[in-house]
Amino acid sequence: MQAEDLYDSIRTGLIAMLPRLKRFADLLTGERRSGRALLGRALESMLAGEHRYQRGTALDIWAFAEIYQQWLKELRDHAGQTETDDRSFEPLFPDQSSETFDTFTAKFLSSLPPQQRLTLLLVYGERFDPVEAGQVLDVTSETVGARLVRVTASLADQLAERGPVTAG
Amino acid sequence: MTELSDDLLVAYVDGQLEQKQTSALKRVLAQDDVIARRVGTLKDAHRRLEAAFEAILAGEEADAVAQPVPQAPGLFIARETLIKGGIAAGGIVIAAGLLFAGYGWPLAAPEFAARPAAMETVGSLPADWRKEVARAQSLLSSASLEIGTDSQGNPDFIAFQLGQAIGAKLTPPDLTAQGFRFTRAQILTFDGESLAQLLYLGPSGAPLALYAKKGGNDAAQRVVRHDAITGLAWSEGGVDYFLAGESDEASLRRLAETVGSE
Numbered sequence: 001m002q003a004e005d006l007y008d009s010i011r012t013g014l015i016a017m018l019p020r021l022k023r024f025a026d027l028l029t030g031e032r033r034s035g036r037a038l039l040g041r042a043l044e045s046m047l048a049g050e051h052r053y054q055r056g057t058a059l060d061i062w063a064f065a066e067i068y069q070q071w072l073k074e075l076r077d078h079a080g081q082t083e084t085d086d087r088s089f090e091p092l093f094p095d096q097s098s099e100t101f102d103t104f105t106a107k108f109l110s111s112l113p114p115q116q117r118l119t120l121l122l123v124y125g126e127r128f129d130p131v132e133a134g135q136v137l138d139v140t141s142e143t144v145g146a147r148l149v150r151v152t153a154s155l156a157d158q159l160a161e162r163g164p165v166t167a168g
Numbered sequence: 169m170t171e172l173s174d175d176l177l178v179a180y181v182d183g184q185l186e187q188k189q190t191s192a193l194k195r196v197l198a199q200d201d202v203i204a205r206r207v208g209t210l211k212d213a214h215r216r217l218e219a220a221f222e223a224i225l226a227g228e229e230a231d232a233v234a235q236p237v238p239q240a241p242g243l244f245i246a247r248e249t250l251i252k253g254g255i256a257a258g259g260i261v262i263a264a265g266l267l268f269a270g271y272g273w274p275l276a277a278p279e280f281a282a283r284p285a286a287m288e289t290v291g292s293l294p295a296d297w298r299k300e301v302a303r304a305q306s307l308l309s310s311a312s313l314e315i316g317t318d319s320q321g322n323p324d325f326i327a328f329q330l331g332q333a334i335g336a337k338l339t340p341p342d343l344t345a346q347g348f349r350f351t352r353a354q355i356l357t358f359d360g361e362s363l364a365q366l367l368y369l370g371p372s373g374a375p376l377a378l379y380a381k382k383g384g385n386d387a388a389q390r391v392v393r394h395d396a397i398t399g400l401a402w403s404e405g406g407v408d409y410f411l412a413g414e415s416d417e418a419s420l421r422r423l424a425e426t427v428g429s430e
Contacts, residue, residue: 019228094227125221
């Protein structure tokens, strides 16, 4: 494949993944506006540095890792804060006003540190295995596994404390 | 009461245990109410998390459909992992990749307009039919020719060939009651993995395609649209399905019920 074709392929592949990339960036920052801004900068960086993409690497793993690295870089450069506000987080869900909206889980996700939120997303949302999720977040698969257990068990504890309420 | 760690129980809930471990744990669950309740709560947590991520993605996709941006060209890089998440839930990568290609270049969208200089370097180009064909060609392999035209009327043979190819049981669903006549099947290749394509002719003369590929956990139905094509993606019984055609969503859902029941 010629370099131009590879560039086109990366670009088209990223387009195909755009909804997933948006979800990743939004959950990383905890709100839509900053998530979109981060994604825009990360996409620019990816295209400017498409030579960093190694053939044979899963494009989605590469793209998610690039967004995450961009976020880390900006966090270091600007000593940014990572706390998430429920009011900014809940609009990530399309139907907050509907009866099916799970406020409890939304608040739980909002309360998590970004790295833990992304670990859940990559495994339960993207269905990556722990090794792949670890590649994105630059941690070992054991760390991914430990985070999954800790966070899932924490949600289960809170659900158990809350009792058998089915809605909301 | 049996003492079992959350590590083990979460692995069980996530389907990560070996068959023997799963069987052993099921025996424990049948005898220990405390452990069974804990597993039930972990399953509830797991389900809620999956549903939450699914809901967010559905919102993003709805936005993308509502706010299309200029079309971009290029060969789509096939990625196995696109199956896992992108079409979340599963579906079949290729068709979805082709469908989503219509979203256009993201930096052209208003929400990414913070750096207009960058947009000029990545502007859209006219579509090239040869690239579209090349993209489709990449799905073909020698396996695509293994089910000959003379075998297309033999459902048992087709089921056997497809099952062998994708590594999961797959019998061509009978959709005649819904007005769709099975016409042929072939095996495509995506990212080194086999992908079954079953083609049906509908009452209006428009084709309907069912794609199936060995998949992972069950996942709910999701709608994917591109131009006149509507697709429905879901995972069931270890198989990722993608049903696509010029049908409306309600019709596809009815057809999917038939596919799932066979």
